[in-house]
Amino acid sequence: MLKISQRGRRIPASPIRKLHPLAVAARERGVSVINLNIGQPDLPTPHEFFDAASKFPTRTVAYSPSQGIQPYIDGLVHYYQQVGLTVQPHEITGTIGGSEAITMALLCCANPGQRVLCFEPFYTNYYSLAMTAGVHMDVLPTTIDDGFRPPKEEEIRAAITPRTRAIIICNPSNPTGTVLTKDELDMIARVALEKKIFIISDEVYREFCYEGAALTYWNYPGMDDQIILADSLSKRYSACGVRLGCVVTKNKGLQQAFLRIGQSRLSAGTFDMHACVPLFYLGKDYYAGVTNEYRKRRDALTDGLQKIPGVKCHKPEGAFYMLTELPVEDADKFCSWLLTDFNHEGATVMLAPANGFYLTPGKGQREVRIAYVVEEPRLRQAVTILEKALQVYPGKL
Amino acid sequence: MLKISQRGRRIPASPIRKLHPLAVAARERGVSVINLNIGQPDLPTPHEFFDAASKFPTRTVAYSPSQGIQPYIDGLVHYYQQVGLTVQPHEITGTIGGSEAITMALLCCANPGQRVLCFEPFYTNYYSLAMTAGVHMDVLPTTIDDGFRPPKEEEIRAAITPRTRAIIICNPSNPTGTVLTKDELDMIARVALEKKIFIISDEVYREFCYEGAALTYWNYPGMDDQIILADSLSKRYSACGVRLGCVVTKNKGLQQAFLRIGQSRLSAGTFDMHACVPLFYLGKDYYAGVTNEYRKRRDALTDGLQKIPGVKCHKPEGAFYMLTELPVEDADKFCSWLLTDFNHEGATVMLAPANGFYLTPGKGQREVRIAYVVEEPRLRQAVTILEKALQVYPGKL
Numbered sequence: 001m002l003k004i005s006q007r008g009r010r011i012p013a014s015p016i017r018k019l020h021p022l023a024v025a026a027r028e029r030g031v032s033v034i035n036l037n038i039g040q041p042d043l044p045t046p047h048e049f050f051d052a053a054s055k056f057p058t059r060t061v062a063y064s065p066s067q068g069i070q071p072y073i074d075g076l077v078h079y080y081q082q083v084g085l086t087v088q089p090h091e092i093t094g095t096i097g098g099s100e101a102i103t104m105a106l107l108c109c110a111n112p113g114q115r116v117l118c119f120e121p122f123y124t125n126y127y128s129l130a131m132t133a134g135v136h137m138d139v140l141p142t143t144i145d146d147g148f149r150p151p152k153e154e155e156i157r158a159a160i161t162p163r164t165r166a167i168i169i170c171n172p173s174n175p176t177g178t179v180l181t182k183d184e185l186d187m188i189a190r191v192a193l194e195k196k197i198f199i200i201s202d203e204v205y206r207e208f209c210y211e212g213a214a215l216t217y218w219n220y221p222g223m224d225d226q227i228i229l230a231d232s233l234s235k236r237y238s239a240c241g242v243r244l245g246c247v248v249t250k251n252k253g254l255q256q257a258f259l260r261i262g263q264s265r266l267s268a269g270t271f272d273m274h275a276c277v278p279l280f281y282l283g284k285d286y287y288a289g290v291t292n293e294y295r296k297r298r299d300a301l302t303d304g305l306q307k308i309p310g311v312k313c314h315k316p317e318g319a320f321y322m323l324t325e326l327p328v329e330d331a332d333k334f335c336s337w338l339l340t341d342f343n344h345e346g347a348t349v350m351l352a353p354a355n356g357f358y359l360t361p362g363k364g365q366r367e368v369r370i371a372y373v374v375e376e377p378r379l380r381q382a383v384t385i386l387e388k389a390l391q392v393y394p395g396k397l
Numbered sequence: 398m399l400k401i402s403q404r405g406r407r408i409p410a411s412p413i414r415k416l417h418p419l420a421v422a423a424r425e426r427g428v429s430v431i432n433l434n435i436g437q438p439d440l441p442t443p444h445e446f447f448d449a450a451s452k453f454p455t456r457t458v459a460y461s462p463s464q465g466i467q468p469y470i471d472g473l474v475h476y477y478q479q480v481g482l483t484v485q486p487h488e489i490t491g492t493i494g495g496s497e498a499i500t501m502a503l504l505c506c507a508n509p510g511q512r513v514l515c516f517e518p519f520y521t522n523y524y525s526l527a528m529t530a531g532v533h534m535d536v537l538p539t540t541i542d543d544g545f546r547p548p549k550e551e552e553i554r555a556a557i558t559p560r561t562r563a564i565i566i567c568n569p570s571n572p573t574g575t576v577l578t579k580d581e582l583d584m585i586a587r588v589a590l591e592k593k594i595f596i597i598s599d600e601v602y603r604e605f606c607y608e609g610a611a612l613t614y615w616n617y618p619g620m621d622d623q624i625i626l627a628d629s630l631s632k633r634y635s636a637c638g639v640r641l642g643c644v645v646t647k648n649k650g651l652q653q654a655f656l657r658i659g660q661s662r663l664s665a666g667t668f669d670m671h672a673c674v675p676l677f678y679l680g681k682d683y684y685a686g687v688t689n690e691y692r693k694r695r696d697a698l699t700d701g702l703q704k705i706p707g708v709k710c711h712k713p714e715g716a717f718y719m720l721t722e723l724p725v726e727d728a729d730k731f732c733s734w735l736l737t738d739f740n741h742e743g744a745t746v747m748l749a750p751a752n753g754f755y756l757t758p759g760k761g762q763r764e765v766r767i768a769y770v771v772e773e774p775r776l777r778q779a780v781t782i783l784e785k786a787l788q789v790y791p792g793k794l
Contacts, residue, residue, distance in 0.1 A: 002593040002623060004650045005562070008505030014660035017463065044456035053668070054451050059441040061638040066414065096493055096640070099662040108405030112509035112531040128661035134509040134531040165402070196399040226399060234460075241458040241667025243493070253401045263411035264525035265496040269666045270638025271450070 011128050015356020016369075022339035023350050032347040033339065034382045036370045039174065039320065041238040043290065048278035049239065056274055064270045066262035068094025068246070072273040075280030076246055082284070083206065085218045093247050093258035096268045098204045098232030099125060101247040102168075105200045105228045106133040108257045110165040116200070117159055117167045119150055121323060121357035121364055123174045123202070138164065139359045144325055144367070147314050148176035150184050156191050166198035166228075167191075172205040172214050175357050175369040176323050177298075177316020179214050189220055199223070204232040204245070205319040207287045210295045214318055224250040235320075236290075237279045242272040294320050297372040297379055304383030305370075308390060310397065322370045323354055327390060327397045331355070331368050334393060344388040347381065366397075408525050412753020413766075419736035420747050429744040430736065431779045433767045436571065436717065438635040440687065445675035446636060453671055461667045463659035465491025465643070469670040472677030473643055479681070480603065482615045490644050490655040493665045495601045495629030496522060498644040499565070502597045502625045503530040505654045507562040513597070514556055514564045516547055518720060518754035518761055520571045520599070535561065536756045541722055541764070544711050545573035547581050553588050563595035563625075564588075569602040569611050572754050572766040573720050574695075574713020576611050586617055596620070601629040601642070602716040604684045607692045611715055621647040632717070633687075634676045639669040691717050694769040694776055701780030702767075705787060707794065719767045720751055724787065724794045728752070728765050731790060741785040744778065763794075 016038050023033045067073065073089045080087040095101040102125075110116060112134030118126055120139035130137045140151040140159050150156075156167075169188060172179045180188075192199050201217035217227045232245035247258055301322060302315045310327025328334040332353040342348055354367035372379055390396060413435050420430045464470065470486045477484040492498040499522075507513060509531030515523055517536035527534045537548040537556050547553075553564075566585060569576045577585075589596050598614035614624045629642035644655055698719060699712045707724025725731040729750040739745055751764035769776055787793060 002595070004648075004654055005505055005508045005511070007508060008651070008654035008658075011654065011657045011661065013657050014463075017660050020462070038460065040459050042457065045458045049458065050453065053453075056447065056450075060437075060439065061442045061446065061636045062437050063435065063637040065417070066411070097663065103662075107529055108402055111402045111404060114402070125661050125663070128657070132504055132530075132658060132661060198399070239458045240460040241664065243664065243666045251401075254405070257401055257405035257408065260408045260410050260525070261405075261529060263414050264408065264522050264529060265500075266494065266522070267638065267640065269640045269669055271672070272666055272668060275668070 007131050007134070011131050012356065015124055016352045019335060019339060019350060022336055026339045026348060030346070031343045034347060034349045034374060034378060034385070036372070036374065036382060037350045037352040039235065039371045039373060040240055041235060041373050042375065043238040043293065045239045046237060046279055046282060046286065048282065049237070049275050052278050053271070053275035056271060061271050064267040064273060066267055067092070067259055068268060069270065069273050071277045075277045079280040085216060087218070087248055090255065091248050091250055093255065093262055094268050094273065095245045095247050097234060097243040098202065098230055098245040099129065101230035101232065101245045102126065102129050102200065102202065103133060104247050104258050104261050105166070105230060106130055106135050107261060108254050109198045109200065110135045113163070115161060115164045117164055120359060121175050121354060122168070123170050124356045126168055127359065137359065141360065141363070142176070144312060144314050144323060148173070148178040148323070150180065150188065153187050153191060156188065157195070160191070160195045160197065164195070164197055166200050168200045168202065169217070170202040172209055172318025174205065174319050175321045175354070176314070177319045177321050179209055179211070179317040182215060185215050185217065189217070189223060192226060193223065198226050198228055200228045200230060202230045204230070204235055207236055207291055208294055208320055209291070209318040210298060211317050218248070228254065233276055233279065237276070239276065239279070242269065242276060244268060244272055244276055294372065297376055300376050300379055301370065301372045301383065304380060308387045310390070320372050322372065323367055324370055325367050328366055328393060329395045329397060331366050333395055335368060337393060338389055342389050344385045347385060349382045349385050404528050404531070408528050409753065412521055413749045416732055416736060416747060419733055423736045423745060427743070428740045431744060431746045431771060431775060431782070433769070433771065433779060434747045434749040436632065436768045436770065437637055438632060438770050439772065440635040440690065442636045443634060443676055443679060443683065445679065446634070446672050449675050450668065450672035453668060458668050461664040461670060463664055464489070464656055465665060466667065466670050468674045472674045476677040482613060484615070484645055487652065488645050488647055490652065490659055491665050491670065492642045492644050494631060494640040495599065495627055495642040496526065498627035498629065498642045499523065499526050499597065499599065500530060501644050501655050501658050502563070502627060503527055503532050504658060505651050506595045506597070507532045510560070512558060512561045514561055517756060518572050518751060519565070520567050521753045523565055524756065534756065538757065538760070539573070541709060541711050541720060545570065545575040545720070547577065547585065550584050550588060553585065554592070557588070557592045557594065561592070561594055563597050565597045565599065566614070567599040569606055569715025571602065571716050572718045572751070573711070574716045574718050576606055576608070576714040579612060582612050582614065586614070586620060589623060590620065595623050595625055597625045597627060599627045601627070601632055604633055604688055605691055605717055606688070606715040607695060608714050615645070625651065630673055630676065634673070636673065636676070639666065639673060641665060641669055641673055691769065694773055697773050697776050698767065698769050698780065701777060705784045707787070717769050719769065720764055721767055722764050725763055725790060726792045726794060728763050730792055732765060734790060734792070735786055739786050741782045744782060746779045746782050
């Protein structure tokens with residue numbers, strides 16, 4: 001019988017994007033919508049990108065080598081060097097965003113039916129990417145009351161089955177903003193070593209770290225074959241739409257597998273890769289400027305939210321998200337209501353209901369993910385809107 | 398035990414790209430290499446692309462809607478209208494090249510372990526894309542002696558198992574250049590209807606058709622739910638490096654599934670989509686110019702090859718490939734030898750050994766795929782090189 005595949009039917013809609021039609025309708029009614037639902041930085045893409053784009057060197061936009069054009073790989077090596085990571089060119093496979101980096105890692109760690117482990121709440125697309133790869137995802141809970149610290153070593157060990165092939169770590173974390181300590185890194189590494197599973201380390205928010213530098217799993221002692229670094233240019237350079245990133249490993253078998261998977265889709269965007277090369281040579285001032293801007297926003301958002309009665313939030317140490325508990329029965333409904341039934345002085349906010357960042361049914365039901373990707377005054381306005389909304393929302397606890 | 402997944406180990410290297418290191422080495426020795434291995438058109442990407450790229454409208458290259466920016470979708474609708482296909486905007490999901498269109502189709506037709514059917518020789522990446530999707534591929538042979546016409550209806554029917562979910566048709570065909578007749582289209586549709594399986598119709602070479610227009614499965618009567626059109630801008634606009642295409646269907650469930658899979662990787666390239674919009678509004682002259690250029694090349698290549706003793710070729714009706722049988726024991730070795738041990742007046746040719754376009758062991762062993770993607774004089778030079786090479790090649794039959 002003609003039937004769409006199970007995975008085709010089951011892959012969930014993005015909780016970050018599913019309210020989009022309601023936001024469009026709100027705007028059509030003349031309501032100004034502040035987008036805090038998606039990790040889409042508002043900062044400009046550095047002008048170096050546009051300068052390079054205007055000087056594309058050939059008259060044909062041709063396929064690139066599947067691992068990426070050499071200046072792109074070399075630029076990444078330079079960037080990593082600048083942030084203290086020694087990476088060799090052959091260890092890098094250029095990818096179509098961080099998404100493809102995760103996909104390649106999943107495909108090469110696990111066969112269909114095998115499993116990966118994540119901490120909950122997790123970056124929601126891990127789940128849909130795992131599902132397209134035919135890989136099952138297991139989760140271990142972390143909680144807002146505990147500042148979203150990782151689970152205990154014993155819990156992690158117990159959650160790893162004989163079919164578990166990898167653990168995915170997002171550090172700094174989307175959606176919680178948690179940054180792992182050295183002890184936490186070591187603890188997870190210890191379990192991965194003992195259980196002989198891969199660590200897929202998603203470090204795309206490396207620079208977005210507000211209390212000292214984020215640690216990395218790259219070059220972690222004794223784990224050369226086990227570490228897969230997933231990275232992306234999207235957040236770092238406010239360039240989400242260029243869809244470029246990389247997957248990095250010292251494991252030679254994986255390097256070859258990544259290249260062969262890369263060949264199956266031919267190449268990443270040649271024009272974009274070319275235009276992004278100068279970004280890798282931006283000075284430390286650039287990154288410091290970005291970090292400072294987001295730190296200010298984080299502080300403003302935390303200060304504001306903490307003053308709203310019934311709102312529980314954990315001040316994030318990194319990334320640009322805050323997972324916040326609201327005094328509402330159902331955050332999903334509240335987020336819709338904000339777009340359909342509410343405005344304060346002609347404006348409202350769009351948030352991501354957090355249940356989509358959990359796999360365990362019922363978890364995160366009162367939580368939202370707030371991305372602080374707008375300027376401070378607008379962020380303060382968003383906090384005011386949220387405060388006013390909670391005063392009148394019928395489903396309030 | 399720490400082990401790369403089976404699929405990670407088994408995904409084959411691209412037969413189109415695997416000789417790349419030998420070509421690099423040949424160039425380093427000062428040998429000029431004519432690339433006929435890869436379907437990378439040499440024609441310039443229309444200037445309209447670069448013009449639009451220089452006028453990107455926002456200062457941030459942001460994520461796009463997962464189905465693509467509206468002007469991109471609208472542009473595709475216009476393009477399809479111009480070639481006689483009535484397509485509605487909601488039927489289109491923008492993809493990262495034709496590769497992702499095939500991947501999305503595979504993911505939504507079949508679960509891991511289910512099967513798809515192809516005619517052999519097939520576009521080699523179908524196999525690796527199916528493998529990443531965990532889908533098995535079955536093949537039915539077509540032969541050079543028969544002009545690569547599709548198998549008989551009975552054979553196709555017999556090859557469809559209860560686990561077969563789709564048949565992939567490439568029309569005009571990469572790598573054979575075959576263009577299906579109305580009778581052949583009808584025959585395959587009849588079987589697909591009877592067996593209730595999807596037809597994934599890869600029509601990226603639509604315009605590259607030298608004996609009348611190519612037919613399409615779009616709007617095929619009675620098959621609204623069963624047809625999935627995979628398309629790409631790469632060949633049509635000499636823009637392989639922009640990595641853009643689309644997957645089109647009237648099946649509403651599939652439309653939603655494609656969108657959700659699209660959400661899992663967020664968006665295609667925003668900058669490229671923007672720059673490609675004017676391409677959809679190019680006039681008929683543009684397409685006619687491209688078709689005429691490739692027709693001339695096809696004729697030159699066929700004429701030249703037919704004069705070489707022992708070479709067997711079928712004049713292709715479409716696309717820009719010719720699958721050619723050479724009087725050699727092992728085309729794979731011959732293709733390597735051309736790069737490592739031969740040159741004629743300082744030049745040699747890079748071809749794709751055809752065994753990678755077959756799944757049946759031993760098939761295509763004496764065949765190569767020649768992409769006629771260089772100008773006529775250079776193509777004639779390539780034919781001369783091939784002729785000279787065959788005169789001295791030690792592994793000649």
